Amino acid sequence: MYAIVDIETTGGKYNEEGITEIAIYKYDGHEVVDQFISLVNPEREIQPFVVNLTGINSNMLRNAPKFYEVAKRIVEITNDCILVAHNAKFDYRILQTEFRRLGFDYERKSLCTVELSKYLIPDQPSYSLGKLVRSLGIPVTDRHRASGDALATVKLFKLLLSKDSEKKIIQESIRQNPKHQLEPRHLDILSELPSITGVYYIHNSDGDIIYIGKSNNIKKRINQHFTGTNPKSKKIQAKVYAVTYEATGSELVALLKESEEIKRVKPIYNRALRRNIFTHALYSFKDDKGYINLKIDAADGRKKPITTFSNRQSGKSFITKAVEDYTLCQKLSGLYNTKTSCFNYEIKACNGACIEKETPEDYNKRVLALIDKNSYANKNMVIIDKGRDVDERSAILIENGVFKGLGFFNLNYQINTIEVLESIITPMQNNRDTQHIIQSYLRKNKRLKIITIKTT
Template sequence: MILLDCETTGGRASHDRITEIGLIEVIDGEVKDKWQSLINPQRPIPPWISKITGIDDAMVIDSPTFDEIASELYERLQGTILVAHNARFDYSFLKQEFKRVGYDYSAKTLCSVKLSRRVYPRHQGHSLDKIIQRHQIDIPDRHRAMADTDAILSYFTIIQQQVDETLIQKSIAEILKRPSLPSHLDNQLIQKLPEGPGVYQFYDESGALLYIGKSVNIRERVLSHFSADHRHHKELDISQQLHHIDWIETPSDFGAQLLENSYIKQTSPRYNRRQTKIKKLYQISRTINKGGYAELDVILADMTAASDITSKYGLFRSKKQAQTKLLALITQYKLCQRLCHIEKKSSGSCFAYQLKKCLGACCAKEPAQRYNLRVDMALSHIKNQQWPWSTPIIVAEQSTSTQSDVTHYHLIDQWRYLGQVDKQNEPQTYLTNQQGPIFFDIDTYKILLRFLTPAKAANFPYLTIHPLEHQSPIIMDGWG
């Protein structure tokens, strides 16, 4: 195996370049060779990178380019397991650099971060800095390629001294485990799978769509379908029928979730059962009766009223689901079953009052103001989120992958995803050309809530929200 570390001009393999490589060849537990080189990235090294690594433009100006060392490096790496800390980062940069000069590089990777988590599960933090500090590894030149590679080698020595050999071998085998691919699936296609976010589609021999999935790492997720144990019958069935894989890359998980949800509902793949298009939704309504008491009832959502998701409470896929939630709220907050339309009596005390599970709102034994306050407390847990903007918005989605720097623009209004637009400043083309009804979709709503609500938006710095000035809200044509 070869232990390796790369220093780079930044974090994106599609854009940034390698500035230094250090590697150590280990055979049967013994160090056989060491090799290192500064590399001219043929572009300026950002000052903040130089501050971290100590590598600046002057140091690499007379160093070889990657093209000049590619042949020697490729020979060194052929047929070996590549070991690195956060191996995905170093491996993606090597693949991109080799690809630029005409080499198709592929290797098994052993990530020392993943190994550390397996053999030291109780430790907090598995970054190289944490490991160096925790195990007191002497490293004089941190963030230089060979120094970091030496630190990884020292860490492996410590693991061998402190951890049972059986656990070490088992952990390494699990990390290196290559899934058993279907015999009728082209292995070259697997090698082309991207390691960034997006959506993938499985097809059978006749071209029928079997399954649609999404992931932040398409290749890793696709391979997980072919684990030898096939814990679920569905995975085994898919594996036996699968003949072709297609995929669409997205800048981040945000676009992948929206695309997966949309594609599943448009195409209804054979093995996707969870996300089906919902033609009816149910909500809980709150009204005030003549006595001043709040009454709750399960109703069919109004298919023409855009305000329904915020003027009523909850969004449920079936009447039974809504009633189950209402019964839970009744129990938790001691609400009256008659005033919640569970008990069908038109007047008088409910049966729960006799069991002391209702405080008497049904027979005016409890003041309306106090009962209504408790109703509002119960409903606060299922209150739908108001649309925070007065206009439609454009969400600029920047890439989170080291292998891409693409930005996508998404048009959204009233928690409805209207589609991807070519440019942030030209969404009106989509608005004026929109054909057919624009539906409200509960799964889209939940995805957008996870990413776009003001309380959560700060967690996703790669998403930028741009309200469209002077653009009226788009008329709601229906629910779906």
């Protein structure tokens, strides 16, 4: 659990400042579960430059509560939480100074979103909160007021969690959080999990990830792990200490993240992935008469496929439908073995490429249209899918035919160039598995929005 904080102060000499406004959002890594926002009477003068910056003046604070009146609420809402702030050293120091004046030692673990941003989103022109969130397309209101800045920090921290592919932030949180000192019962874990699409991580008592999976209903899937009777389920049940998850909204994002995370982390209870998650592929070749032929064959790493399939039957179903949709020849598509015309020619569903009645040029145009539709080779595009919230979408970036990574963006943020995407995209590995996942998903979800993007 995290307490995301922003504090406005009077300004003045070091360790003599007073709080004028405080905002705290209690955040569980996915949503805000509690909040506290209040003006505070600092019982001292506010520096003129601070009044100009924040708009908070002494008249506004005359009837505001003094710090000792809000101190108990601050302790309660930040209890068992890691303190998160943009330039956390400042906010944490101010809180400790105020509590010290009350004779109370205020101790919390802390995380700084400036430091995290420099590590996870390098090469930004500025890491000031205002400029950083604008460059990342994060909407911000009431700049230099505690509530507006804290809420912007919540959204920034959400982005940072999604870009933290090593899951260091979450693992440290599990190690540090006192409520995990005793092993939770399985029902306690289940009660905190949502029925949403995403990737889940099963941790042991050291915070290490021992199993990774994806599901369209995380709660239901974890319940299956906890009630399973096979050897793997029993091992997970004995070792599970916590379950964390990453909401994706999109099943495609979940599939891509699961594939990469398992390869990278190699959790002890994930069965070793097969070298490929596909067995068959669609290949093309030109015959001696100039016609492009299509063939479903066993996947061969030495050849470049047009698209791939989980099994031969899936490939055969695809090519059968393609023959119908593009008026292709059964013989040249590997579906009808004959030395003469194919069956479809006899029923006038083929234009006669099988017996050279249709020219190679005319026939090949339709074959190339099929290939272009089902392959993203040399393309620059973004696949837009569901996001984690109603005002968000996911973006999967393909650059020059290579899968580059994925991210999330607010609906008000315009996606039209690769440069705009670079700051929000989490880089990921491009391999034959990711190609298969993306192509299979595109085949099944034909209404997905795809944007062609410009390169510079």
